[in-house]
Amino acid sequence: MKSLKSLLFQVPLILDVAFASDVITDPENATTFALTYGFPLLGFAQVSLSAFKNGGVNQLQRSPGLANASSTSVVTPNVDTLYGIGIFDLAVDDIVVTIPSIPENERYYSYAFFDPFGSNFFNLESEPVSIPPGKYLLRRGSKTWGFEKSNNKEYQGYIDSPTGNGVFLTRIEVKNNNTDVMVVEGYLNGTNMSPIPRESGDPIPESPPLTPATFAALEGLSTQQQTLELTARLQAANPPFNVTDVAFIDATLFAAGIHNGTYHQPAGVDLEKANSLADAEIGVYTQTGRQLLGNQWARYNLQGLYGNNFAARSLLAQIGYLNLQESQAIYPFSLTEEGGTTSIAHNEALLYTFVGGKPPTLSPEGFWSVTMYDAEHFLIANSLNVYALGDRSNLTYPDGTPVYGPTSGPENDARAFQILIQAADIAPPINWTNNWLPAPSNGNFSTVLRLYGPTSALTDGSWTYPTVSKIPAITM
Ligand SMILES: *[C@@H]1O[C@H](CO)[C@@H](O)[C@H](O)[C@H]1NC(C)=O
Ligand SMILES: *[C@@H]1O[C@H](CO)[C@@H](O)[C@H](O)[C@H]1NC(C)=O
Ligand SMILES: *[C@@H]1O[C@H](CO)[C@@H](O)[C@H](O)[C@H]1NC(C)=O
Ligand SMILES: *[C@@H]1O[C@H](CO)[C@@H](O)[C@H](O)[C@H]1NC(C)=O
Ligand SMILES: *[C@@H]1O[C@H](CO)[C@@H](O)[C@H](O)[C@H]1NC(C)=O
Ligand SMILES: *[C@@H]1O[C@H](CO)[C@@H](O)[C@H](O)[C@H]1NC(C)=O
Ligand SMILES: *[C@@H]1O[C@H](CO)[C@@H](O)[C@H](O)[C@H]1NC(C)=O
Ligand SMILES: *[C@@H]1O[C@H](CO)[C@@H](O)[C@H](O)[C@H]1NC(C)=O
Ligand SMILES: *[C@@H]1O[C@H](CO)[C@@H](O)[C@H](O)[C@H]1NC(C)=O
Secondary structure, eight states: OOOHHHHHTSOOOOOOGGGOOSOOOSHHHHHHHHHHHHTTHHHHHHHHHHHHHTTOSSSOEEOOSSOOTTOOSSSSOOSSEEEEEEEEEOSSEEEEEEEOOOOTTSOOEEEEEEOTTOOOOEEEESSSSOOOOEEEEEEEOSSOOEEEEOOSTTOSEEEEESSSEEEEEEEEEOOSSHHHHHHHHHHHHTOEEEEEEOOTTOOOOOOOOOOGGGGTTOTTSOHHHHHHHHHHHHHTTOOOSSHHHHHHHHHHHHHTTEETTEEOOOTTOOHHHHHHHHHHHHHHHHHHTEEEEETTEEEESOOSOOTTOHHHHHHHHHHHSSOOOTTTEEOOEEGGGTTSOEEOOTTEEEEEEETTOSOOBOSSSOEEEEEEEETTSOOOOOTTOOOEEETTSOOBOTTSOBSSSTTSOOTTOOOOEEEEEEETTSOOOGGGGGGEEEEOTTSEEEEEEEEESBOGGGTSSOSOOOEEEEEEOOOO
16 A cells, blocks of 8 residues: 555545445455555554564553654654553454543543454443443454443443454543643543453354464565455454345455465455555545545545445545544644645745634533644654643633633633644744744644534534644744
């Protein structure tokens, strides 16, 4: 697979392979399908390898603190939440997931469950109702998947996974001060996953256990070979969760050379060609899958759950593996950053004018932020240690009064405020300090707008997105 950047600039070809529900028998076309289908497994491999390095599957790894400019283990780290992540393998065990007690209306948190392809099949969410703290049993669904309430005292409920493997990801909002980081660390310490032997007698589909061998000997292979190997090795444990799709997908993967856990490249197949067709297919979705939000902002229509739109699933995995369902969060992007990054000259700045007022996220269990990254998508060191601005920052209106905090106006205050993106080494006048998001001095950067606990006003056109304008750097 190419990088997202090259994808976005590709001339879209109109192909419909990814939507087909008929078996593809031509090996070349079947390989294109297999690549589109399996691409997100590269993300799963990355997260799994990190889990094996840090102690193994079926246990939660907790982030050591909020990210800063020296955090380089993941791209586009957020500075809004602490997170815990665990790979699950339900081949022989069930997993007891423990959720701590977090006071109602205190903050955003989510407990999200994904299949290895990045589909967010279930969330225990703080919205619309707080979930009861306690123990939940994560198990391989034998027929259905999703949530089942429990009548027994031991568990609050059962989470039935459509797949034998997947990812459990928890995020808990941090309210920007040192004391609060400790509070959230406490909640994270109270979150846990621990395997217990599966109750016998359940008619659970057989699947091979996930081990380091699942990911062995991939180094040195091309990304398309890696994708096809992973698709083969993970196939038995992770069928498509729409049963209607199983027959055509298995038969098409078979035509692509994927069978019984292994991949053998069929004679005459040109992997490079299949790969560029898969890229093109995914590239089509960058155009067709877009919802325009006004003022040159857009988002993707499918997020978290993709049905049988495997091109959308792959695209979203490339932008950020493990996207939550849109009820949890949306990530609109400015079309001025099309292609992944943007740039300003050293004596220039970008001004985001929130003409629609405060972004209407749920209150208090929602939040928003704009985070600044360098061209490699890492945070940028600066003397203020400001990596993001949003609802927990001391933003001010042009008259100097606070946008947020106890003395600010109501949530639906429609007055405009501004965020100034300007080089870290060109300080703006003092009244701008709180609204200044320092940019790299070489001028190449990217930003991410995160809207957690989004209200419908953010997607139905009733809230006006910020205007983005390039101006001379503000120095006096
Ligand atoms: C492969 O797919 C392309 C595009 O859908 C189609 O035009 C072509 O006929 C297919 N080739 C075979 C051998 O089925
Ligand atoms: C960045 O985070 C790491 C890990 O949490 C920490 O050890 C380090 O002191 C932090 N650096 C700064 C500049 O805050
Ligand atoms: C910092 O966090 C603590 C614990 O959540 C909270 O009680 C306190 O009000 C916060 N302080 C500020 C200045 O936000
Ligand atoms: C969370 O657990 C870690 C590791 O055991 C410990 O170092 C830390 O102090 C704990 N934090 C809180 C707030 O309980
Ligand atoms: C399952 O897939 C079929 C065919 O692709 C589709 O018609 C159906 O709507 C899907 N069902 C669900 C629940 O997504
Ligand atoms: C499938 O692979 C296993 C080893 O991985 C082998 O023992 C078995 O014979 C294979 N079955 C078929 C039908 O090829
Ligand atoms: C906001 O201002 C208050 C009061 O000056 C200060 O205590 C706090 O640290 C500031 N918060 C941020 C995120 O800068
Ligand atoms: C700072 O002051 C200037 C001049 O009065 C004003 O135009 C600008 O909006 C102010 N900026 C902020 C963020 O308050
Ligand atoms: C900014 O990015 C562009 C495109 O990636 C690159 O050509 C240019 O050299 C970069 N500029 C600096 C100053 O790093």
